[in-house]
Amino acid sequence: MTIDTLLFDLDDTLLEYEQRSPDVLAASFDRVGVDSFFDIPAYHARYDEFLEAGLSVNDQRANCFAAIARENGYDEETGRAVAAAFAEVRDHSRVRFLPGASETLEALTGEHALGIVTNGAPEMQRAKMAALGVERYVDTIVFAGHDAPAKPNPEPFERALSELDSTPERALHVGNSLDTDVPGAKAAGLGAVWVPADPDETPDPTPDFAFETLHPLTERPWRMP
Template sequence: MKIKNITDVFFDLDHTLWDFDKNSALTFEKIFEINKIEVEINKFLDIYLPINLNYWKLYREDKVSKETLRFGRLNDAFLALEVEVNREVIDKLSDDYIEHLSSFNHLFDNTFEILDYLNENYSLHIITNGFDEVQHKKMAKSNILHYFNTVTNSEMVGVKKPNPKIFNYALDLANTKPETSIMIGDSFEADILGAKNIGMDVIFFDINNITLDDDTKQVDNLLSLRHYL
C-alpha cells in the first residue's frame, strides 16, 4: 500500500545502497597485498566482521572514539588470529583502508533503478554514521551523489544515529518535517528506532533475513520500495 503525504525520503548509505561488505572485503585484499600481510582473507574477515560490528555499536553509543575504533578493530582481529602485527603497521593499515575503501564501489542490486524512480516524486537525502572523509567519496565514485539534495553525516552533527539530534539536523537541512519524511535503512537500532523516535515513518531494509516482531514495514530488495512509495 502506497504511503501518502511523503515529500522527503532519507536513506542510510552503508549496507543500504552501498554494498559495504563486498567493498570492504576487496579493500582488505588490496591493502594486505600492499603491506605484505600474509593472512587468508576469508579467515580474517570471519574474525574481523563481528569485532567491527561491536566497535561500531560502541562508537554509536559514544563509548569509543573514532581513533579507537579504527585501531582496535584491526588489532583485536590480529590478536584473535594470533598473527603478530606491530602498532605502526596497524596504523598504516587503518589509514590505507580509509584511503582505498572508496576505490571499490559496488552498490546493491537496483540502486540506480530505485533512485531514478523515487527521484521523480520525492526529494532524496542521506543520513549516515560513516566517516566524513569517506562517505562523500563513496557516493561520488559510485555515481549516486547527484541524486541527493542533502547529505548529513554524524561528524557534521557531533552525534550518531539513533540520537534524535542527527535526524532533526537532517530534517532542518532538508527544510522538511518528520511527518512528511521517511527513513530507509538496514540498522533496526540506528535507522528504524532512531527515526521512529522523532516521528518519521520508516522502512527496514532487511539484508540479513531478520523478521521483526512489530508492524514495521520491511523490504529485502530495493525495488520492493515501490510497494510503498
C-alpha cells in the same frame, strides 16, 4: 500517509564495497605478520563506540583496532598497525550500487526530497558517493557521528528533516540496520523502511515496511491502501 521526504542510509542500503571486508582484513593481518585475532563482525560491533567528531575514519578505526587488540592480549600498537594496513588495502572508490538502488533514486528524485543520513566519516562516505554519483540525487547529507551524534540518536534524522524543510510525519527513513536505522528513525518520529529484510528475523521496533531489495520503493508502497 502523505510522504514527500525520504532519507537513506548509505552502506549496505544503497551501496556496498566491491572488495569484501573479510578479504581486506585478512590481507591487513598478513601485511603486519600477525595471526588474525578478530573478524569483521567483531569490528562492526565495536566501531560506533569510536565515532568522534573531528577524527578521520582511519583514526577512528585505529582506536577501535587498538582496543580490540588490547582485549585479545595484544599490544595496542599491533592493533594500530593492522588498522594502517587496512587503510592501505581498502579503496573507498571501489563500490557498487545494491540491487534497485540506482533505479529507486532515479525514480524518486524530483518528486520527493531526498537525503542521506549515514554513520561514517565525511571523507570516506563522500568518496563512495562520488564514485557512483549519489550526490546528484540528494538534497542534503548528514554525517552522523560528525555533524550530529551517531545513529540511533534521533538528532541526525531531525537535522536532515530541518535542512529539507520537512517533518517526521511526511518522511520515511530507509536503512538496513536494526540497531541504528530502524530504532533511530522511530525515535525521531519517522516511518522506517527496513531493507534488505531478513524474513527469519523479528525486528524490534517493528519497521513500517520491510523489503528484501530496494525495488519495491519505486512503486511508492506508502501510497497503497
